[in-house]
Amino acid sequence: MVSLLWNVPYFEITLRLFLAALLAGLIGWERERDNHPAGFRTHILVCVGSALIMLISVYGFGEFMNSPNVRFDPSRIGAQVVSGIGFLGAGTIIRQGVTVSGLTTAASLWVVAGIGLAVGAGFMFGAVLATALVLVSLEVLNRVDQWALRKNRLRVFTMEIEDQRGKLSELANAFVDLGGSVQKIDIKQYGVAKPNVKIQFTVMMNEEVKVEDLCDEIRTIDGVQSIQTE
The missing domain is CATH 3.30.70.60 (Ribosomal protein S6/Translation elongation factor EF1B)
Known part of the structure; x- marks a missing residue:
């Protein structure tokens, strides 16, 4: 028996991984520009890795689907990304006295992991929309917040x-x-x-x-x- 992953067109696999890199790169560039702990490369690696894990989770075990003794759950491996990304996000949080920084960057890593999972599963619209909302939150709302604070x-x-x-x-x-x-x-x-x-x-x-x-x-x-x- 052959894994379903080999039946997915190479173009589709390439498209999903490159789209994951592109969407994460947009978010990572905003973090890199402001010298935050996790920047351009880190966000791309997290998102592409998440997309690849989801591709494997969805298509990599097709040879076992016809077995009566196996329960197929494509979300099982992908779910580990959601909990595992917490360790990476914790490394970006820095505490100096009563001041805590890096929470936004940790949250952006968590989000790009979700975007990678969405792209890997083929949910392109949700991934693109989530990226747009994240960029608005990080860029536009940050400027609004700075303006309000200056007031x-x-x-x-x-x-x-x-x-x-x-x-x-x-x-x-x-x-x-x-x-x-x-x-x-x-x-x-x-x-x-x-x-x-x-x-x-x-x-x-x-x-x-x-x-x-x-x-x-x-x-x-x-x-x-x-x-x-x-």
Whole structure:
């Protein structure tokens, strides 16, 4: 007996795998552009792998379908992708103090796994529509969210500080004491030649606090070498 997979036209297999790579590439490019933990290549690999697993699950065991002792369930192998992708997504989540980042990227990996399964099963319309909705969510709604936050006086402070123990929490507490609410902390890069750290604080400002006055206060903290705001 011959597996059903060999009866699927090569064009159909090629189309599904390339479509999975294309759809995942669109989502991965958005993540790559913003320097998120999982980018272009990771999303493509997850989606193509999921599509291939679904192809095998649907068509790879046709030789056993006529056996009276075998119950054929094409969703069984594909279901393992949904639970297994959680381990990969967990690796993109980073916690820094009270700030957690990478949740959106982990969710996008989970979604592209679903898109890959849909493409592998031949549900092309659902895969394309899901990709469009994900791109709208990541790109358009992200801009709307940033615009709304700016209306609420969300400011980004970029500073270089000396690499000292406890300095990060000291600065975060300073923003709070001066009337701000720290929303996010990003450590962009570490100094190589000298022990300095470049950090971005995303802070929701109180309307009564002037940004210039806050920057002047932060500059007086020991170890702060420079501070800029957007």
